Amino acid sequence: MRKPAAEADAPQKAAGNQPKTARGEATRKAILTAAERVIGEKGYNDASIGHITSEAGVAQGTFYIYFTTKEQVFSELVLEMGRLVRHTIAEATQGIGNRLEAEKAGLRAFLEFVQAHPDLYRIVQEALFVDPAAYEEYYKTFAAGYRSGLVAAEAAGQISKGDTETRAWALMGIARALGEQLVVFKSEKPISELVASAYDLIANGIKP
Amino acid sequence: MRKPAAEADAPQKAAGNQPKTARGEATRKAILTAAERVIGEKGYNDASIGHITSEAGVAQGTFYIYFTTKEQVFSELVLEMGRLVRHTIAEATQGIGNRLEAEKAGLRAFLEFVQAHPDLYRIVQEALFVDPAAYEEYYKTFAAGYRSGLVAAEAAGQISKGDTETRAWALMGIARALGEQLVVFKSEKPISELVASAYDLIANGIKP
Numbered sequence: 001m002r003k004p005a006a007e008a009d010a011p012q013k014a015a016g017n018q019p020k021t022a023r024g025e026a027t028r029k030a031i032l033t034a035a036e037r038v039i040g041e042k043g044y045n046d047a048s049i050g051h052i053t054s055e056a057g058v059a060q061g062t063f064y065i066y067f068t069t070k071e072q073v074f075s076e077l078v079l080e081m082g083r084l085v086r087h088t089i090a091e092a093t094q095g096i097g098n099r100l101e102a103e104k105a106g107l108r109a110f111l112e113f114v115q116a117h118p119d120l121y122r123i124v125q126e127a128l129f130v131d132p133a134a135y136e137e138y139y140k141t142f143a144a145g146y147r148s149g150l151v152a153a154e155a156a157g158q159i160s161k162g163d164t165e166t167r168a169w170a171l172m173g174i175a176r177a178l179g180e181q182l183v184v185f186k187s188e189k190p191i192s193e194l195v196a197s198a199y200d201l202i203a204n205g206i207k208p
Numbered sequence: 209m210r211k212p213a214a215e216a217d218a219p220q221k222a223a224g225n226q227p228k229t230a231r232g233e234a235t236r237k238a239i240l241t242a243a244e245r246v247i248g249e250k251g252y253n254d255a256s257i258g259h260i261t262s263e264a265g266v267a268q269g270t271f272y273i274y275f276t277t278k279e280q281v282f283s284e285l286v287l288e289m290g291r292l293v294r295h296t297i298a299e300a301t302q303g304i305g306n307r308l309e310a311e312k313a314g315l316r317a318f319l320e321f322v323q324a325h326p327d328l329y330r331i332v333q334e335a336l337f338v339d340p341a342a343y344e345e346y347y348k349t350f351a352a353g354y355r356s357g358l359v360a361a362e363a364a365g366q367i368s369k370g371d372t373e374t375r376a377w378a379l380m381g382i383a384r385a386l387g388e389q390l391v392v393f394k395s396e397k398p399i400s401e402l403v404a405s406a407y408d409l410i411a412n413g414i415k416p
Contacts, residue, residue, distance in 0.1 A: 043337055045253070100415060125333055128392070129251055136393060150414075159414040163405035166386070166397070167414065170406050173385025174378040181377055184336070185344060189374070197374035205413035206358075206367040206375065207308060 019066065028066045030056045035077050040119020044074060044130045071131065078127045078134040081120055082141060088113045099153030104199045107175055111191045114179035121184050143168050174198055227274065236274045238264045243285050248327020252282060252338050279339065286335045286342040289328055290349060296321045307361030312407045315383055319399045322387035329392055351376050382406055 019025045034056035039047045049070055053060045067073040092109030093102040114120055127135035146168040153159045178194045181187040187194075227233045242264035247255045257278055261268045275281040300317030301310040322328055335343040354376040361367045386402045389395040395402075 103414075122336065125336055128330065128333055139388075140393070157416055160412070160416045162408055162414065163401070166402055166405035167409055169385045169389055170382040170409055173381040173383075175381075177377045177381025177384065178374070180347075185348070193371070194374055197371035198378050200370055201375055201378055201413065202409075203413045203415045204368070205409065205411045206370065207411045208365055208368045 024066075027056075027058060027062065031058065031063060031066055031073065032077055032080055035073050036081070036117065036119055036123065039074060039077070039126070040122050043122070044070075044126050049073075074123075074127070075131045075134045078124060078131065078138055081117070081123065082138040084117075085110065085113055085120075086142060086145060099149070099156075099158040100199075100203055102149070103171070103202055104195060107178075107198060108191060108195045110175050111179055111182060111194060114183055115191070118183040121180060139172070143172060146172060171202065174202065232273075235264075235266060235270065239266065239271060239274060239281065240285055240288055243281050244289070244325065244327055244331065247282060247285065247334070248330050251330070252278075252334050257281075282331075282335070283339045283342045286332060286339065286346055289325070289331065290346040292325075293318065293321055293328075294350060294353060307357070307364075307366040308407075308411050310357070311379070311410055312403060315386075315406060316399060316403045318383050319387055319390060319402060322391055323399070326391040329388060347380070351380060354380060379410065382410065 019028050031052060034052045035047075038051045038055050041047075042051065047070070049063050050060055052070075052073065053063050063073075067076065089106045089109050093106045096102040096105055124135065124138055127138065143165075147164050150159065150164040150167055154161055154164060175198075178198060181189070181194070182191070227236050239260060242260045243255075246259045246263050249255075250259065255278070257271050258268055260278075260281065261271050271281075275284065297314045297317050301314045304310040304313055332343065332346055335346065351373075355372050358367065358372040358375055362369055362372060383406075386406060389397070389402070390399070
């Protein structure tokens with residue numbers, strides 16, 4: 001196999017294929033971003049490593065500096081998207097002292113993230129078949145964080161007392177359903193309206 | 209190809225492959241039930257018509273009396289499961305005059321259905337890749353019915369006024385998330401607790 005030119009100035013391979021240099025990290029991210037687009041569009045089975053490196057604009061050999069197989073880049077993509085979603089929501093809700101307000105800001109940030117990453121749904125949903133462990137980790141990590149936020153808010157009297165575990169799953173279910181409206185079912189409803197309606201339900205319920 | 213024995217007493221093929229006789233209808237249902245189990249377990253790609261007919265206990269040729277291809281039996285299975293879910297919820301909520309009580313009964317019926325059909329999630333979720341139109345029809349038909357129930361309840365003053373479309377998607381999202389807890393993430397929480405906690409959220413919200 002021809003040794004791709006890009007490999008010459010590639011970073012040293014670190015433990016777990018985590019690049020050591022900023023340049024290496026940028027290349028790794030470029031490959032993940034390309035994988036997001038290619039696997040989102042073609043689906044896991046039809047996407048190849050060649051498609052991904054071509055989309056990323058790197059030589060095929062460069063892929064193997066950071067990842068071992070298509071399976072592995074897919075799993076890493078699912079976990080990376082989970083980290084990105086959680087980071088985005090954490091940033092958007094940072095400094096908001098009231099949990100109900102944080103729910104609203106977090107939901108808005110999530111829906112904006114989904115709109116900017118329209119392939120998120122297909123990728124995470126395909127993980128149930130390609131890598132069930134990554135699928136489970138994606139949702140369970142999210143739920144654990146969500147739940148501890150609700151526990152703290154309950155203790156601070158910012159929300160009513162309740163079953164925080166089931167509430168976390170239910171609130172995530174609402175966010176997931178509204179995000180699916182946007183990018184899978186192509187709803188034209190603006191994010192601000194989705195957030196306002198969902199917030200009203202989450203805060204007040206539907207009892208007359 | 210050997211003409212399978214079962215074909216001899218098979219029903220006449222009707223328009224759209226809808227069997228005309230009770231016996232034909234029973235065979236068609238048996239094939240769909242087998243497809244549910246086989247595709248749920250193996251996934252769409254690895255499931256074959258031979259696996260399905262063998263699971264159903266019918267000759268392979270019998271399959272073609274009712275269905276044309278694996279794609280078609282899969283699409284029909286997704287739509288049939290949608291009809292079954294909606295029928296189950298309609299039966300469970302029939303005669304309940306109050307919408308909030310109907311929400312509770314409907315959610316319980318849905319979760320019991322999910323527990324009895326543990327492959328429902330994998331099948332519907334795989335439809336996003338195998339037959340996106342069936343995936344969309346599954347959720348949109350469900351949502352349209354849900355929404356008209358909420359519109360009637362709102363008019364009758366049984367629930368507060370609100371954005372019935374977004375509410376329908378959000379409430380479906382809650383049900384979907386709790387069902388996933390049961391059959392995908394194997395939560396041990398009893399259905400009665402899931403329903404009670406979700407009902408509290410749906411009726412009252414989380415405002416203190």
